[in-house]
Amino acid sequence: MNLLPKLVTLWRNHPEEFTPKRMCKDITSGLVVACVALPLSIALAIASGVTPEKGLLTAIVAGFLISLLGGSRVQIGGPTGAFVVIVYGIIQEFGLSGLLTATLMAGIFLMLMGLFKFGAFIKFIPYPVTTGFTSGIAVVLFSTQINDFLGLHLTDIPSDFFAKWNLYFHHLSAVNWETLAVGLLTLAIIIFWPKKWKALPGSLAALIITTLAVKFAHLDVATITSTFGSVDSTLVWPHMPGEITLATIKKLLPASLTIAFLAGIESLLSAVVADGMIGKKHRSNMELIATGAANVAAALFGGLPATGAIARTATNIENGGRTPIAGMAHAIFLLIMMLCLMQYIGLIPMTSLAAILFMVAYRMSGWRAFRALFKAPASDVAILLVTFGLTVAADLVVAIEFGLVLAAVLFMKRMSDVYQIKNMDDDIFDEVHQKDDIDTKIITHNVSVYEINGPFFFGAANVFVDSLENHKECKVLILRMRSVPAMDATGFHALESIFNSCQKDGVQLILSHVQKPVLKTLEKYGFIKRLGKDHICKNIDISLMRAESIVSGRQHFLE
Incomplete structure (x- = not known):
């Protein structure tokens, strides 16, 4: 198995891919993807329980490395919705330093998985398991944004799914109607924004319009600044997240393995989807190594876990990106935006970010695939529902464990019936x-x-x-x-x-x-x-x- 980055082999074997005309298309695609990634990175960071700049730093550092070192031509990396629930839980239990250490460890695990050629094994995870926990994460992500979308101003929201919704229902009378109106306007703009206006994605247009409306109409709507204080745009030098001892490693091992497992699955799933769109083949093991290196770097820069992002990768392809130059350009454009626009980012309404994450959750849910699985054999339906239910009611680790064990047991039963x-x-x-x-x-x-x-x-x-x-x-x-x-x-x-x-x-x-x-x-x-x-x-x-x-x-x- 070739462990060279796709960029290297393209440069050596296909110099025609790097003509000025071709590179101009990649750079233009990178700019469009950066416009999509900007609001998403901010929203995902806030939903994860950290400040906005950490999401941007993750998209910049990890996004650049995943494209530079990866095994895919068109993969775009960065923070994704799948990690929000995990990251939030880790921060609540171990603090930010614990998250950074777990992310660093996960990066090392991912690189080892790639070096030992585990890329092919991850693909054997049953489809009902991946569909179940992805849909479950989407439901949990949606539920975390109700407070900001409705302007309830609740604090100490329980992590338990049912307790959370019980709290929401008991405080519906406290809805801020101006906040709700801005949130609904954001959703409307994203949904009905003309697709032909690719240069300005709907999510970015929605942020600009609603931010201006809240600012100049003096609406009583919570913003990033009013919620978190001033946003820091200072670039930090790479540094260790804290003292890493054997006790720390033991304590954070389950969290780091969860991050590595999910990052590996999502990255390879995104690469497979991209292969289907462009008719090419990615290198799964090199993709794992690149994702691992990106997570190590993200942790050293104080960022979040990162992986291949399906929506941003698809946007890259649709806008003409065909080489890793597009992903690297997207990271550079994000860096420029962060340095130049951070003073205005604090004005973004929290309800607008919640609306953007509603759309992320909707796309993640894969409800069509979820519904289609009910036509499958009863064993597959059982795996789907168990994984989905445990992701929502318990946590992702338990869901994946039970889902895989149930899948293995039912597979053995099926094989015994065939035997x-x-x-x-x-x-x-x-x-x-x-x-x-x-x-x-x-x-x-x-x-x-x-x-x-x-x-x-x-x-x-x-x-x-x-x-x-x-x-x-x-x-x-x-x-x-x-x-x-x-x-x-x-x-x-x-x-x-x-x-x-x-x-x-x-x-x-x-x-x-x-x-x-x-x-x-x-x-x-x-x-x-x-x-x-x-x-x-x-x-x-x-x-x-x-x-x-x-x-x-x-x-x-x-x-």
Whole structure:
């Protein structure tokens, strides 16, 4: 697997991608994406419980590195809605320094995952699990913005989902109607803003219009400055978030693994979506390394966890971005905006940011995909609902753990249902009657044939053992294994148990048509030597001839 950044290989192998005309398109796309990322980064930072500049710093530092080092042509990185709930919870429990340390650790884990080529394994996470927790995060994110959208001015809002909504319902009489009106205006502008005006995205236009309206109409609406005080635009030098001890690492390990897991999944999902839009292939392991480096850098600059952002990546593609130059340009434009516009950012109404996050939550929810999954088998629906419900009612870590465990258990159940072992005596003996070189009477009375269909793994081991309880009635037991592609340790243990039982009862065991992967497993365990090479036959005809020679006492055997 190539661990070179996509930018490097494009520069070496495709210099035509870096002509002035092509780069102009990428830089223009970067500017448009920066306009989209500016309000999102601010809103996501505030929703996460930190000041606005930390969201911008994350988008600048992490966004630049994900494009510079990543394995995708068009990936745009930065803070995303998926992290809001996690980040807020970590800050509440461990403070900002704890979040930065956890983000730093997560970055290291991500780089190790990429170096050890775990990119392909993350793709095996079941679709109902990712859909369930993504939709759950969207619902939780939506619920966190009700206070600002309605202008309730509540403090000490509980983290529990149901307790939070109970508090909202008991304070609906305190709604600030001016705040609600500004929030609804923001939503209307975002929804109905003409898509052809790509140079000015709807979310940025909504912020500008509502900020001017609140400022000059002197509306009683909370702003960033009135809520957080003055916004700091000072750039900080990279520094360690605090003293990192073994005790700190142990304490923050679950949080850091959660960040790494979610960042890896979201980054690769975004890259896969981008591949489909441009008809190219990304390098999953390099993408993990880049995301890890970006999170380490974001933590050192005092920022938030970062990953590939699907909405911003799609915006980049739609505006003509085709090389990592676009993502790097987006980060540079954000830096310029931060230095030049920070004094005005404090005037943005909090309800407008809440409205923007409502739209983020709506897009994250994937309600169409959620609804479509109800047409899937009942096991997939169960995984979806369990993961979704636990994300909302408990937390993301518990949801993913239970979702994956349930998916694994139901998968094993499904595979066990597919797995079959059936007695083939009638079918085989019908064939034997047509053969002149086999004694029909001997085979019919002394040999039993079973065929195994499906992978021989631990979920199927009990089925196998239960099906062969009656082997004592024969002198030779033939297991036809042409449809067994693989065998795990538990499957081998079941086979060994049958072999030991056969030996005890004086029954000879023959394996027919064993596939190479299974044969290698048996060789590693030394089972072939115990069974005898002449008891492993190439096909059922040779197996029957071998069985006849055993029963009759004749030792001739045709290979």
